[in-house]
Amino acid sequence: MSATPPSTLWYASLAAELDAVGVAAAEAGRLLEATRAEAEAASADPAAMFGPATLYARELAGALRAAEPARRPLAPAPAPAPEVVLRLRGLTVTRGGLGGGPRLLGRRRRAVLRNVDLELRRGEVVAVVGANGAGKSTLMQVCAGMLAPTAGTVERTGRFGYAPQRDCLSPLLTVDEHLALFGAARRQSRRRSTTTGHRLLSRLGWRARGAQRLGTLSGGTQQKVNLALAQLDAPDLLLLDEPYQGFDTSAYEELWELIDAWRATSGILLVTHLLRDVGLVDRVLELPSPEVDR
């Protein structure tokens, strides 16, 4: 008796997960057919091409919600998964002083963040607000593991995406090279990273020109690439530091539609200065104004 081919198991797992995330049966059937056709056209094993079926199902469900937000409601969204994707306890960060570089010599270190507590669950969107210098970007850096806290703890899912304010894009690499590079770090094939990246970029209103170098794109378009890179593998946690920078009005609207879709699979922590955003999120974490530097 021959064993079941791995691709059959992969498609069965995809179907089960699409059902689990609330995609209606007819829509799930259509997605399965399209996925099968794409893999066959590339003569590729679906697991190698799309990665784990469970993650690909979430990605498809997110794209579906993003593509048709108003026209046709999906089957009822699954109850938000209860798991915490980020937990901060007593987070304190001190910056400046002798360790901060020559310009700061002789200036005392000061607490930028003091005793911050936060619990973020999958399905929630939390805005971080506060005056300039209140420590919003510092908080995101600590959450992303780029800066160690002076005191307190950070517990976070391993699957997260971070779109920093000062992006980490390379002006000499092309759009597709960025997608391939960030995708490889998440064990995605080049083809899948490019397909997913282009789809995300088109949802943000830019029909990607994959061969274009980043340095030749407008600031707003570079920010769209920055966002697409953070969301490339539908992570459990998204850290977005002022994600709308450089966006025109329609890109801003599209971003909020996407955030609404992404919350189906992720918890989202987002820094904003826009009052309007505060009305669109579940909770607000307000950081106190910075101490006056003496």
Ligand SMILES: Nc1ncnc2c1ncn2[C@@H]1O[C@H](COP(=O)(O)OP(=O)(O)OP(=O)(O)O)[C@@H](O)[C@H]1O
């Ligand atoms: N690399 C660094 N070394 C030392 N101090 C820093 C560094 N980066 C930021 N700081 C200081 O940390 C404090 C908080 O800065 P941060 O950028 O986190 O504030 P923010 O709330 O994001 O501000 P904004 O609204 O202007 O973006 C500021 O006093 C800043 O000078």
